[in-house]
Amino acid sequence: MKRIAAALAALTLGAAVAAAPAVVSAWGNTGHRLIGVAAVRGLPDEMPAFLRTPGASAEVGELSREPDRTKGAGQPHDRERDTAHFVDMDDAGRIINAGGPSIDALPRLKSEYDAALIAAGLDVDDAGYLPYAIMDGYQQLARDFATWRVLNAAERRETDPGKRAWYREDRQRREALILRDMGYLGHYVGDGSQPHHTTVHYNGWSRDVPNPDGFTTSRQTHGAFEGAFTARAARLDAVEAAMAAPALDGFDLRARVPAYLKMTLAEVRPFYVLEKAGGFGEGDARGAAFVMARLAAGASELRDLYVLAWRDSADDSIGWPAVKVAEVEAGTADPWLAMYGED
Template sequence: MKRVLIAAAALMLISAPAVEVEAWGNTGHRLIGVAAMRALPDDLPAFLKTPGAIADVGELSREPDRWKGAGQPHDRERDTAHFIDLTEDGRSMTAAGPSIDELPRLKSEFDAALIAAGLDVNDVGYLPYAMMDAWQNLGRDFAYWRVLNAAEARETDPGKKAWYRADRERREALIVRDIGVLSHYIGDGSQPHHTTIHYNGWSRDVPNPEGFTTSRQTHAMFEGAYVSRIARLDTVEAGMTPARLDGFDLRGRTAAYLKSTLATVTPFYRLEKAGGFAEADPRGAAFANERLAAGASELRDWIIASWRESATVSIGWPAIKVNEVEAGAVDPWTSMIGED
């Protein structure tokens, strides 16, 4: 299936409450990244709270869209990471497709389930796996940063201390980049059209009892000039929900988040039918800003959960426990620099 892809060059002044840019592909992703970063608690590394890191995450939140056009197999494999086409009851593409509530552990197993259901893997999309992969990658980043930061603080050998510092700085750049990638996919997951078979007008392959639009301009209308005109950082931040971190389970949280967005698909089409996206109608602005706030809230939670879990894992080779290094019980030098 083909999707409407929006691209535009624009700038965002994150210090100002109003944001003047074009297209959700830029505006929405920037806003979600910036709002989430500004909402991180103080117990996360201080470098994440700097204006530079916040601005960089906003820009890097667009990165998976900017990868497009690299050629094959890159594009075919990556383009389908931005969405998952679900029926109203959360099944992949058709009633025979696997349920979002029963995501297999591996993407390859998900692909096999789609093929068994007679579905084309490239039609359905694999957004949940892109989200989970990005979160796990960030967890590795945080774990290495914890070890490098602790080792640098304790190291007395000047040469080793300098190496730890340099590698920590490299890891900080990777963390900002990888938060940007995570931000993009979580942002995609907050946009109703990225979670449904009705991704660009109501699908003509299923009943349409309420007479919703089938216009192939629907996706572009919402992600394009409309959101550019009404999106505001202060409104998004005001709409963010309190953190929900207790019992964070990656697959369960992924499914719940995408289902919550899926539940906004029919309300979107009802609002569109009622003229809610007309220029002066506040209902459309409220809907769009709520969706951006949902993405920012989710991203904030995923970053915090990744940071907290990173204290409990093992990394490097030979493997070392992060919490033992932070406690000063283990010297991580060999595990960090490598032993050939």
């Protein structure tokens, strides 16, 4: 609740703040677009051809903004979704404070996470649930890919013209959904690369904890960084050049997401040190480099999660009655009833 209230208060502070997005909109439009575009442009040849096009990268870049653009629908819509964009950790990686769950030991379900926060006397809305938003988005995309694999294989083999036409149309529908869900996952992975979306110091250093280094407590800190400064400094070529090599071995979703968010948390103090040194002034190369590194971290992680979701989908089962993706792709199972339905 306090995070949302701070965002609304920031919008009343004058023209300088009005030029930047509310503090709950990590990266603003520019950053989210660049993360989505760079991730898709970095996909390897093993991914479906419809994703490895300029049109697909542009589409995912635009759709990566969508979770911010849907805000303001009312309740319960906004309350359920606004808290998906962040997770407020203390400097040790515990949610809000030492009494909260550790990012390394998150409960299996979000409902269990909420219960743990309440038991610790913490406000669920203050904590945020970004790790679960990322994991949910990944799992949805893997299901999308599994469905696409089945439809694509069935369309190529089907000899009945009516069934083949339906497979083609449903594959096209699934491709549109895949782009949409890649955008949504891209948004939350992008949020996770913005240091302010992983910390209790989300908009100036928290006034609830000691501040011996005298870091700024300005409530304009968050919006000015991710909005106007990022829009001026960020460049797609620089983001792509800074992206890490793929890291695809030994994947465990429940370990990977916390590790990613902890890497971003480690950049919170460097951000405030740089801010104190004036590094985010207009045209400052130090601030530009920081932005580029953070956007590249988001794009690298997103690219990898796209590839991993694609690989995971090969071992999935889909539809009802369920069929194994591998059997349909091998031509040993007929997916018609699983895909079209028998009722």
